[in-house]
Amino acid sequence: MYERKTPVTIDCGLHLFxxxxxxxxxxxxxxxxxxxxxxxxxLRRKIPNATRRVLEGQLKQLVNHGILSNxxxxxxxxxxxxxxxxLGESLIPxxxxxxxxxxxxxxxxxKLILE
Amino acid sequence: MYERKTPVTIDCGLHLFxxxxxxxxxxxxxxxxxxxxxxxxxLRRKIPNATRRVLEGQLKQLVNHGILSNxxxxxxxxxxxxxxxxLGESLIPxxxxxxxxxxxxxxxxxKLILE
DNA sequence: TCAAGTACGGATAAATTTGTCCGTATTATA
DNA sequence: TATAATACGGACAAATTTATCCGTACTTGA
Numbered sequence: 380m381y382e383r384k385t386p387v388t389i390d391c392g393l394h395l396f397x398x399x400x401x402x403x404x405x406x407x408x409x410x411x412x413x414x415x416x417x418x419x420x421x422l423r424r425k426i427p428n429a430t431r432r433v434l435e436g437q438l439k440q441l442v443n444h445g446i447l448s449n450x451x452x453x454x455x456x457x458x459x460x461x462x463x464x465x466l467g468e469s470l471i472p473x474x475x476x477x478x479x480x481x482x483x484x485x486x487x488x489x490k491l492i493l494e
Numbered sequence: 495m496y497e498r499k500t501p502v503t504i505d506c507g508l509h510l511f512x513x514x515x516x517x518x519x520x521x522x523x524x525x526x527x528x529x530x531x532x533x534x535x536x537l538r539r540k541i542p543n544a545t546r547r548v549l550e551g552q553l554k555q556l557v558n559h560g561i562l563s564n565x566x567x568x569x570x571x572x573x574x575x576x577x578x579x580x581l582g583e584s585l586i587p588x589x590x591x592x593x594x595x596x597x598x599x600x601x602x603x604x605k606l607i608l609e
Numbered sequence: 610t611c612a613a614g615t616a617c618g619g620a621t622a623a624a625t626t627t628g629t630c631c632g633t634a635t636t637a638t639a
Numbered sequence: 640t641a642t643a644a645t646a647c648g649g650a651c652a653a654a655t656t657t658a659t660c661c662g663t664a665c666t667t668g669a
Binding site: 496499500516517547548551571 | 665666667
């Protein structure tokens with residue numbers, strides 16, 4: 380696994396949030412789990428642009444950061460389910476408000492982002 | 495300058511927000527400008543861990559994304575000031591709420607983030 | 610005149626994140 | 640008996656972001 384070479388900077392609350400939510404697909408993952416799409420395979424199918432490897436990595440980070448928890452059922456074939464922790468739940472209103480901001484300004488932003 | 499090789503993904507509002515705010519120091523920069531720390535030199539001194547080069551790049555992106563605007567006074571020595579656009583202003587409550595979330599959960603998060 | 614302040618930018622290296630290709634194991638279905 | 644589904648992980652390549660080191664130009668103050 381990759382080992383950090385420089386310390387993370389978490390001076391302020393903003394940084395804590397960003398540290399947890401940065402990652403190309405993390406918000407999607409949290410949002411999916413919130414909407415009952417909770418098994419690895421389901422998540423992959425729901426977010427087809429992301430590779431399995433990356434989703435796995437980001438799910439693992441979300442678990443490590445206390446946003447998601449995963450339950451592994453001891454059955455064959457294997458079954459795993461992710462769910463929001465209490466901390467993860469507390470993130471939902473914020474995610475919702477950032478999404479709202481994005482949608483409200485989509486027209487303007489799309490133009491600017493795509494040069 | 496660096497040229498992207500893969501298209502950006504902005505399916506949802508969350509992504510629009512992340513696209514604009516991702517970058518190690520962007521939230522700090524926006525927050526500083528909101529608090530009247532608006533000249534390049536001031537910003538560098540306020541955020542000493544960031545290199546000038548990176549701050550310049552992120553400021554430029556924030557301007558390109560319509561969050562900040564910069565006014566260049568034609569004086570010697572040169573003087574430049576950044577300010578929030580209307581779009582940038584609309585981001586303030588959201589930044590505030592993410593910061594609040596981070597601070598409220600700092601103890602827990604610090605522990606988790608630092609392994 | 611020399612050092613330090615104002616501000617900006619190119620070229621390249623280092624760090625980090627994301628993607629690709631390989632592999633493991635078990636079970637149900639065609 | 641293949642094929643696909645379940646789920647996971649190592650090794651490495653490619654893309655992207657951040658940092659370092661070089662340079663420009665002008666002005667003020669010691």
